[in-house]
Amino acid sequence: MFCTHINRFGDLAVVECEGNIDNWEGVNTLRDAVTSQEDASTIVVDLSRLIAIEDQSLGMLLLLQKWTYDRGIALRLFNPGGAVRDRLAHINAMQDFEIASLNEMLALLRRADSQYVAAA
Numbered sequence: 001m002f003c004t005h006i007n008r009f010g011d012l013a014v015v016e017c018e019g020n021i022d023n024w025e026g027v028n029t030l031r032d033a034v035t036s037q038e039d040a041s042t043i044v045v046d047l048s049r050l051i052a053i054e055d056q057s058l059g060m061l062l063l064l065q066k067w068t069y070d071r072g073i074a075l076r077l078f079n080p081g082g083a084v085r086d087r088l089a090h091i092n093a094m095q096d097f098e099i100a101s102l103n104e105m106l107a108l109l110r111r112a113d114s115q116y117v118a119a120a
Contacts, residue, residue: 002026004033009112013037018049021057048079076100
């Protein structure tokens with residue numbers, strides 16, 4: 001089973017993925033979660049709890065990358081596990097995605113937090 005949780009920090013959206021994306025329902029869930037954040041300036045897809053990803057899901061990630069690019073939204077993947085990283089490498093997609101390091105992720109959260117404090 002696959003599910004997502006969305007957390008917003010100002011204009012930063014973090015889409016947490018959990019489980020296996022192994023069918024079209026999961027692919028559509030991922031698509032809907034990301035595209036629902038159209039007003040974000042940065043969307044981070046947190047893959048830390050993603051156990052497995054299939055080809056159609058990888059294709060959707062590529063489509064979402066184009067979707068965010070066309071809207072001026074930065075898309076980052078965060079913490080893909082070994083199996084997910086292997087699938088990305090297998091189709092030579094690693095270079096197609098920006099993968100946020102822990103330091104980058106912390107910097108994004110600090111920036112979002114400082115924007116929130118300034119707005120309040």
